[in-house]
Amino acid sequence: MKTTxxxxxxxxxxxAAALMAPTAANAYTDPAVVTVSPSVATPGGVVTFTTGRAAFQGSEDIAISATGTAAKGLALASVTTETNDTLxxxxINGNLNAQVRFPTTAKGVYSFTFTGTQSGVVLHASVTVNAAGAPSAPARGGLAVTGFDAGSTTGLWLTGAALLAGGAAVGIGTVVRRRRASKS
Known part of the structure; x- marks a missing residue:
């Protein structure tokens, strides 16, 4: 009973200590951040995706996947195809430099995935298409936003503190019970 x-x-x-410890997700570094220019596109407009450092191999082919309204109507700006499922x-020297033309029916948020066919490097970016071209949300690239911010971890800290207090109460109760039992 004592050892239990x-x-x-x-x-x-x-x-409780495991709940309070930082996770290993902070150790991951993104291979490169994708920059989108302009950050908000217009229907029928062209945006350019670039990286500031070489994430891919030399002149490696890059498969581009896009998700969004009328995404099948997307085309590389230098290609005049109406529909292209696999852009x-x-x-260029390992850097991404791709111009994408949006269809005239484009609207909403488009998510892009750039995958190096030889290296396997995967980069992400998103673009908001607005009819007026006015910024509604900034374009984002790089790592996905995951995890917790400081404000949302309050419950986790309180839970950890409750576990520690509960463990201390069990330990103190055990010591008190044993002392009473030994005095009897």
């Missing part, structure tokens, strides 16, 4: 309670307290303490570009 000690093990339970130790397990609760370890669980492709080519890295």
């Amino acid at each position: 309670i000690i093990r339970a307290v130790a397990a609760l303490s370890l669980a 492709r570009s080519q890295a």
Whole structure:
């Protein structure tokens, strides 16, 4: 019984410590951040996706995937096809430099994925298409926004503190009970 309670307290303490520890997700570095210019496009307009550093191999082929309203109508700006399901570009000295033309029916947010066919490097970006061309949301590239911010972790901290307090209460209760039992 004595070792069972000690093990339970130790397990609760370890669980609380694990909740309080930072995660390994912070160790990941993005291979490159995709810059979108202009950050908000217009229907029928052209946007340019670039990277500030070489994320791909030399002149590697880059498969481009896009998701959004009328996404099948997207075309590379240098290609005059009406519909293109598998857009492709080519890295220039490892850098992304792709111009994409939106169809005249484009609207909303478009998510782009750029995948190096040899290196396997995957980059992400999104573009908002507005009829007026006025910024409604900035274009974003690089790592996806995941995890918690400081404000949303309050509940996690309170839970960890409650676990620690509960473990301490169990430990103190065990010590008090044993002392009473030994005095009897």
